[in-house]
Amino acid sequence: MKRPIPVSDETIRLRELENESIYIIREAYRKFKKPAMLWSMGKDSCALLWLVRKAFFGRTPFPVVHIDTTYKMPEMIKFRDEKAAQWGLDLVVVKNRAALKAGISPARGKLKCCTALKTHALRELLKKEKYNAVLLAIRRDEEGTRAKERCFSPRGGGFEWDFKDQPPELWDQFQTDSREGAHIRVHPLLHWTEADVWKYIRQENIPVIKLYFAKNGKRYRSLGCLPCTAPINSRAATIDDIILELETILTSERAGRAQDKAGDYAMQKLRVEGYM
Numbered sequence: 001m002k003r004p005i006p007v008s009d010e011t012i013r014l015r016e017l018e019n020e021s022i023y024i025i026r027e028a029y030r031k032f033k034k035p036a037m038l039w040s041m042g043k044d045s046c047a048l049l050w051l052v053r054k055a056f057f058g059r060t061p062f063p064v065v066h067i068d069t070t071y072k073m074p075e076m077i078k079f080r081d082e083k084a085a086q087w088g089l090d091l092v093v094v095k096n097r098a099a100l101k102a103g104i105s106p107a108r109g110k111l112k113c114c115t116a117l118k119t120h121a122l123r124e125l126l127k128k129e130k131y132n133a134v135l136l137a138i139r140r141d142e143e144g145t146r147a148k149e150r151c152f153s154p155r156g157g158g159f160e161w162d163f164k165d166q167p168p169e170l171w172d173q174f175q176t177d178s179r180e181g182a183h184i185r186v187h188p189l190l191h192w193t194e195a196d197v198w199k200y201i202r203q204e205n206i207p208v209i210k211l212y213f214a215k216n217g218k219r220y221r222s223l224g225c226l227p228c229t230a231p232i233n234s235r236a237a238t239i240d241d242i243i244l245e246l247e248t249i250l251t252s253e254r255a256g257r258a259q260d261k262a263g264d265y266a267m268q269k270l271r272v273e274g275y276m
Contacts, residue, residue: 014200020172021048021188022055024151025135027174028186029061032133035186036063036092038122041076042223043208044137047197048189050206052135053087063090065125065134069117070100071225079209092129096121106227113228126183135186141193142253150175153185194253195246202239213237222253 028035037052037060039045052060066080084091096104099116106113126134140147150166152174167175189197201208211220211231218231232251236242 010199011203014196014203017192017196017200018051018054020191021051023172024174024186024188025052025055028133028135028152028184028188029056032184034062034129034131035133035135036065036129036131037135038137039064039066039080039091040137040223041066041072041080041209042137043201043212044139044142044189044192044197046206046208047192047200048135048137049087050204051188060087060089063092063129063131065092065094067118067121067125068093068095069113069121069225070095071106071117071227073211073223073226073229075209075211076223079207083207092125094121094125096124106225110228113225131183133184133186135188137189138187139189139192139194139197146190149185149187149190151187151190153187155183155185195243198239198243198246202243212242214241 037049039049049060049064064084068077080091083089096117099120104113104116125131138146138149140149148166153166154175192200200206209223211223213219214234214237217233217235219234219236220229220231221234223229234245236245
C-alpha cells in the first residue's frame, strides 16, 4: 500500500485561498448580469485574471478593462497587448481623452491626475456600459484604506464609496444587492497577502512583468504610472528571492507610489470618490 504524499502547509493555504477566490468570482458572475474586471497588469491583477480563467476553464466570460492614463510604463502596455491576444481577452482600453487634451498630467498634481485619468475615466465607462459589478485585485494588507473594504462592496449612484457603511460578511454570506444606477466592487483577493500572491504565482507559473525582478540593484514592488512610481533597492532577481525578501522588509508595499504620499488620508479621499 502506497503511503500518501505529504502536503505542505503552504500548499494547503494556497488551495484554500484559491477555492475561496474562485467561489467569489463565480458568485459574482452568477449574481450580476453585466460584470467586468479591471486589469492593471500588476502582479495582483494578473493573479486575479489567472483565477478567473481557472474558474471558467480557460476562458474569461466578461470584459477585461484597462484604465490607460497614457503614463504607464512601456513594458506594461507590451505585456497587456501580448497576453490579451494570447488569452483571447475582450480587452477594453479606456482613456479620459478630454482631461488629456486639457493637459492633465502628474506634473499638474498627483491626486488631480489620478482623479481625472483614473477615477473619472472609470466613472464614464461605468455610465456608458452600465457594468453592475466590477472585479478588482485589491488586498487588505496592501494599504490601510483597502482594509476597510468588503469582498462585495457597494458603490452609490454617483460611484462613491461609504467606508463607514459596509455590509457585514459573516460565514461567506455576501450582500450582492445594489440600487438602481449603482454597482458593486468585487474583491476576490481581499484576504490574500503580498507573500501569498507571490507564492501562488510561483506555484501556478503565472506570467508577470519583469520589472518586478531586480536589475542593477533595483526592482519595482508595486507598478503604476512611470512618473509616479519609484523602484526599491533590492537584489531579489527571482520569485524565491522576492518571497525571502518579504520576510524581512520593513517598508510598505506602496512606499514607491506617489499618490500614497500626497497627504493624510489621500488614498481614502481618492477611493471615496471611486478610485480603485
